Amino acid sequence: MRIGYTLMTEQTGPNDLVRYAAGAERAGFAFEVMSDHYSPWLAEQGHSPYAWSVLGAVTQVTERAELMTFVTCPTMRYHPAVVAQKAATIQALSGGRFTLGLGAGENLNEHVVGRGWPGANVRHDMLAEAVQIIGGLFDSSDGGYFSYEGTHFRVDSAKLWDLPETRMPIGVAVSGAQSVRRFAPVADAMIAVEPKADLAREWDAARPGPASRKIAQLPVSWGTDRDAAVKRAHEQFRWFAGGWKVNAELPGPAGFAGATQFVREDDVAGSIPCGPDVEPIVEGVREFAKAGFTDVALIQIGGDQQDGFLDFAEKELLPALAGESA
Template sequence: MTDVGFALSSELYGPGELVDQAARAEAAGFDFVALSDHYHPWIPDQGESPFAWTTLGGVAEATDEIEVGTGVTCPIQRYHPALLAQATATAAEMLDGRFFFGVGTGERLNEHVVGDYWPPAAVRLEMLDEAVRVIRALWRGDEITHHGDHYTVENAKLFTLPEEPPPVYASAYGPKAATLAAEIGDGFYTVGPQEEPLQRYRDEGGEGPAYAQLTVSYADSEDEAVEQAHERWPNTALPGDLSTELGTPVHFRQASQQVSKADIAEGSTVTDPDPSTHVEQIESFAEAGFDHVVVHQVGADVEGVLQTYEDEVLSEID
């Protein structure tokens, strides 16, 4: 059984629009929504970056049954884990069992805004490990004092708590991150049907659901879809570690000037408007071991993709 969710893209839309999209996704029959948690958009032309935790409060009030989570939050620098413990506990209480907490090691783009040194990947994994452990300790409702390698917490206690703590889904792309995800996560989260890190996660004892994001640019024609993806989301085609190391949206725009429309057309973004292609793509994720697929529409026609999925895609997914 594959659950299909809809990505709430905080880089492209303001908070009110995101709340409306969540309610519309629930009405269309999606199983969950996942909100990106950024300080900046990837490129200036994307144009938005509302505060995720305020937006989630609106989503909680606008929806009734759909699962809601972050896809994903970096808890290591921009946020102190003691504050995130409070934010997540409040979100989980408002959503009454419908909230999941996606975590990852983040990007310099969003985290270095507080002026701290952006550490290398190995250190960020250490920080993520410690941050999640601090958050989980506070979710227990005890008064916590913690003097760790990366974080200090003094006499912190949460008084607003959900009946049950939310699940933590850990993001990973490489083997070391996948190993840590198996240690600290209740599930796995990534972009694209990446079988190797998922297999590493399973081999290391990781259990629970596996989430992967499917990037689509839905429009009336494939040419229009490629045009919109190239204009609105060229960063998806950037190679290597650029996505974690570039510091500003302007840097991403400069790097994205090397991305051509042909790169978009030949890349992983789904630009074919045929509903059967979308069904096939979701099924390919399921075959790779992912039981949760997050559909991320980077094209401009959000209502069009939601309606198409409601009418012709979701009913075809096993």
């Protein structure tokens, strides 16, 4: 099990994100993932810088840690041809440390360009075309140009002029059997947020070749005062309790505030490790390991809590997790 750190754009401004990225590498995290949002989930989170600008800066303050988007929607706010260009640039800047994480997106971030919000099946069709386009641009850029005409996208004589030495892997976010069957054959890694063993098994069964990486994310609210940690988790992360079928549909922070108005602090504390202890976090990671995941990226809730968490991770948490997998 490889342990990563989440650079959560919804709760931290760009300068601090870059600083925390360097700190996470020093603390010993194996990889770092970054959310790619136009809006925070809740107004209390208070941030949402442009992820790709921040990633460019992060490549220059880190040397070892792998980097990844978790995740980018390449269908509405961004055209897939532009996502391919951005990914190629980050892979080159990072010296081959980048994985492009893709997903079907959320209304929260994609409606801002005024194209509405299609149903889930249409979003999956759009994502499938986007994966084809991104792959096609990397395959054809050894001298040729790439064109494409599908149901949802067209590409006219495009070429990636600055290719990295190593083609970056592509991960795709899935939530059930339908998305697993569709994307396992064309992706290098699986991305999910729940420790469901069926997802991991079906993913490996649906794709050719050896078993691939399966990357998860676990929110935690570390802090020396457990009551304060629970309150912070409730204030900023109660949206997480809605599940992705709900979270993908709501259009803005006001909607999430309304949908979560009856979520209690105890509800959040029951699903998110809160407080100063190592063991609840280790147990959360253990659940993903049992389900067949290979990587877990931790989210420390609270933009002003990162320095303390990174110190805790270096001295206590990461050694404990290393012992767990030894």
